[in-house]
Amino acid sequence: MRTQTSRCFAIVPAAGSGSRMKSEQPKQYLSLLGQPLIRHTLAALCAAPVIDRVYVVLSVGDQEWDKHDWRPFGDRLVPLFCGGASRADSVLNGLRAIADDTSEYDWILVHDAARPCLAPWHVESLVRELLHDEVGGILAVPVADTLKREDSTHRVAATVPREGLWQAQTPQMFRNVMLKRALESARNVTDEASAIEAMGLRPRLVRGDPTNLKVTFPLDLHLAEWILQHREDKA
Numbered sequence: 115m116r117t118q119t120s121r122c123f124a125i126v127p128a129a130g131s132g133s134r135m136k137s138e139q140p141k142q143y144l145s146l147l148g149q150p151l152i153r154h155t156l157a158a159l160c161a162a163p164v165i166d167r168v169y170v171v172l173s174v175g176d177q178e179w180d181k182h183d184w185r186p187f188g189d190r191l192v193p194l195f196c197g198g199a200s201r202a203d204s205v206l207n208g209l210r211a212i213a214d215d216t217s218e219y220d221w222i223l224v225h226d227a228a229r230p231c232l233a234p235w236h237v238e239s240l241v242r243e244l245l246h247d248e249v250g251g252i253l254a255v256p257v258a259d260t261l262k263r264e265d266s267t268h269r270v271a272a273t274v275p276r277e278g279l280w281q282a283q284t285p286q287m288f289r290n291v292m293l294k295r296a297l298e299s300a301r302n303v304t305d306e307a308s309a310i311e312a313m314g315l316r317p318r319l320v321r322g323d324p325t326n327l328k329v330t331f332p333l334d335l336h337l338a339e340w341i342l343q344h345r346e347d348k349a
């Protein structure tokens with residue numbers, strides 16, 4: 115799955131505050147099956163043979179990282195204390211921080227710290243589908259529900275056709291140089307693909323599944339727990 119000229123690296127933005135979780139701790143450190151949530155995320159990425167190294171972007175003032183033992187991951191895991199004001203800023207700061215250790219044509223897989231249920235097959239499908247792609251792409255799932263647009267009174271203004279609509283997930287995989295250029299000129303993007311699209315390019319959609327959920331609201335923590343427990347039961 116590798117080419118001789120380019121390697122794959124992961125960047126994990128983990129400098130958010132998790133305001134929608136309404137918890138005292140940043141959500142990436144909340145306990146999930148007895149471990150910090152982010153540990154599940156990093157373990158999944160560090161276990162992927164196709165990924166050379168995992169860089170985790172933490173906020174400059176992170177008080178939690180050093181309270182945990184990360185030695186089992188060895189030098190496959192590198193913390194960078196350079197998070198920014200937005201997710202896009204954190205990713206861009208991370209890319210700048212690793213510039214000397216990566217080449218322009220290496221692949222970068224950006225994955226939210228807040229998606230702890232990443233499975234080996236998610237990473238394998240993404241890399242297999244995109245390794246020879248000119249643009250890169252993202253994991254995503256087709257929208258399954260009927261979509262409604264609201265009016266100002268919370269009544270249905272319209273039913274929006276869902277054909278061709280997908281929900282973006284992570285990892286999002288792009289060439290180092292292209293991603294850096296895209297994020298340097300991007301404004302208010304919530305994912306890497308949006309920055310690439312703004313350059314006139316069209317990222318590929320690689321089908322994932324809903325188990326790779328983002329922990330955003332308190333209920334999601336319970337869903338993530340259930341997913342991981344049942345996946346472990348199957349192993």
Ligand SMILES: Nc1ccn([C@@H]2O[C@H](COP(=O)(O)OP(=O)(O)OP(=O)(O)O)[C@@H](O)[C@H]2O)c(=O)n1
Nearest residue numbers: 127128129130131132133134199200204227228
């Ligand atoms: N300035 C920021 C904001 C977000 N993130 C990271 O981006 C990922 C996805 O963002 P989201 O789920 O929105 O996390 P938060 O910004 O922490 O949550 P909220 O929007 O509820 O505050 C998370 O892993 C989060 O830590 C980041 O690295 N730097």
Ligand SMILES: C[C@](O)(CO)[C@H](O)COP(=O)(O)O
Nearest residue numbers: 201226282283284304305328
């Ligand atoms: C990148 C992302 O996970 C795709 O679904 C998502 O956009 C990031 O979350 P945010 O809440 O928009 O920061």
